[in-house]
Amino acid sequence: MRTRLASALLLAGLVAAWEAWCRSGAVSPLVLPPPSAVAETLWGEIVSGRLWPHLRVTATEMALGLLAGTILGLGAGILLAEWPALHRVLRPYVLASQLVPKLALGPLLILWFGFGLTPTVVITALICFFPLFENTLTGLTQVDPGQRELFRMLGAGRVRTLLRLKLPSALPVILAGFRVAIVLALVGAVVGEFVGGRQGLGASIIAAQSVMDSSLIVALFVVITALGMAVYEAARGVEALILKRYARG
């Protein structure tokens, strides 16, 4: 409670200092708008209803990209953990696919899928793939050898061992990867819109930049940050609920 109060006071202090600095005339409002102007713009966007379609588009891209990236990352992680030979064959390709700057793929993806939701979802999915893949692979290969031997002794086959031993014991590691993926998904969605979006919070930033509306840009930052924190905290809540079984007692 105390730390939360301190955290809130720090925010209030920073905003007040920012406001004071802007009002002193040391900086042009075009370069750095005062918080009061940002709040006003944000409020205007909310009540006029202009914000919601953009928020919906970005949230949809984020969710779809996260979903696709999670399914692909989890699936590839399981596949490569279960078949080490496949792992050795495919590893360089997986690594290469992750080292390609994914935003640089944007123009190509627009050629393939056109403007709109799809290229951004694809970029987001590609970005989310890696933390899920890497953590699933690590988690599954680090299962206690003694427990694996126990499952062999109990006559459990490959699928049963995966479902009843490997995935449950790797779950904390996989969920940690998922939390990283959430943060990256928002970055992927917003930045993906920079390249090829017509709608969404990222596309709105580009539009605001073209009319030099810096207070709208900062207002959109606030919305993006709030969206990210809300999704992250929700995921942490779900994770805590799931991992309660893993805690002592």
Added chain:
Amino acid sequence: MPTDAFLSLEGVRYRFPGDAADTVAGVDWRLPRGAIHCLLGRSGCGKTTLLKLAAGLLAPDDGIVRIDGVALAGPSPRVGFVFQAPTLLGWLSALDNVLLPVSLRRRPQAPDRDAARDLLTAMGLGALAERRPGALSGGQQSRVALARALVGRPDLLLLDEPFAALDALTREELQDDLLRLCASSGTAALFVTHDIAEAVYLGDRVGVMAEGRLIHEGAVPLTRPRPPGIRYEPAFGAVCRSLRGIMDSAAIGRAA
């Protein structure tokens, strides 16, 4: 040679890939039904490997392992195994850990749950059935692992130094739990240990292993039931001393 051997090892040999020498170098051993056998030996003498061969977790390079006359091709549901570490699943309750051998094959029914609960109660853990392993002491975890090995009513229990990490008093309690449960269910046991007193207290017969071979096998000349105080009696000490002598002579033979 007894013909009613339940577990029989016939000329069993095993070498780990890449090793220069056999870890198990030709062992013949027949264990009758219902009796408790202890396998004694120093660390690295091959006793754990022999136990894994008997369990079907390893396949011998030469020789045959038979359970009830049938050659073993892999882990058998008639055999329970207790590992050195409790190897409990941290996300399951003690009861669900005990039920694991059942739940891996089918959905546990009420009688299964009752049997598991009875086993936990018999080991004084009835009130802790819903706890997860993280909230249990080392001795309690070992008891849960023992209950898990017994829940399938195996004919043979293989134990790989299961109590080695416990303090002396807890270890003695668990030894008595094991004797009681084996006697009540008629389960045979092969108990691997490096502790001479443990082997003498538990075993109907004791085998001594050195350098991958069974160098001695014989009955323990002590009556049953054995009260815990028997450990301090001269007869008990004499058996321990003679086994120690056998182990030392193997060490001298190696040095020579």
